[in-house]
């Protein structure tokens with residue numbers, strides 16, 4: 001009578017890669033590192049061996065390579081492109097997802113261009129298109145715009161198609177709330193902690209809204225999104241369920257860095273049993289309708305599943 005079964009191929013593993021030679025542990029994410037490129041590659045191989053089908057890549061960019069326009073994001077030999085190429089040589093069948101947004105690369109820490117304290121939506125779109133294209137040309141299977149600018153899915157789809165990349169999928173962060181839960185991630189990628197007045201609230205969603213989530217999702221489907229993402233995860237399962245039920249479109253959920261932090265701290269302090277809590281949270285995502293779950297616990301869950309429940 002069990003209605004939901006979590007499987008290893010429901011999981012997507014996010015990996016942080018750094019330009020530094022040495023990997024370093026992320027303080028607010030115990031057990032998770034910014035990996036140097038070779039270790040990031042090894043880790044993707046490990047994920048593959050455990051039966052995980054896809055990894056999502058995020059860069060930590062050194063200060064000297066950041067600028068106002070996030071120029072490093074558009075360099076064909078940036079760390080993400082180099083890592084994608086290596087992963088694809090090593091494990092061609094492992095799905096690779098690249099984030100499309102400027103925040104790891106901008107001095108402002110914002111996902112888009114900033115002028116006079118305001119995020120400039122339309123000028124940002126051209127840069128996102130270029131970023132998506134170089135990631136796709138490096139070999140990634142899915143580009144994932146997490147920037148929340150309006151109209152970017154249609155523009156990126158057209159741009160990829162014009163450049164012979166019809167087969168690259170788009171996973172849209174269609175429903176991404178402005179959330180305190182991203183704080184450890186921002187530390188992980190050394191993004192600016194000074195976002196100014198905007199705090200991403202002009203482009204990320206208000207956590208009080210759910211009708212708006214349906215509107216965002218429907219626009220992105222019309223614009224050509226192959227997959228929708230709802231984010232954060234555990235506190236937003238009502239939104240996930242509503243989006244999945246309404247559109248019956250592939251819908252993924254992201255158990256974000258703040259959720260990782262809360263659970264990991266409770267596990268480390270012996271309050272939660274690791275195996276029990278990880279099976280419970282991942283099963284709840286699936287019960288709510290997630291077709292896949294992006295989680296920093298992916299390797300741990302895969303190991304538990306391999307051992308047999």
Ligand code: PBG
Pocket residue numbers: 099100101102103111146147181182183184185186200255256257258
């Ligand atoms: C930004 C981006 C963020 C995350 C993924 N992509 C942070 C933000 O919007 O500030 C957060 C993921 C996490 O917290 O695990 N493009």
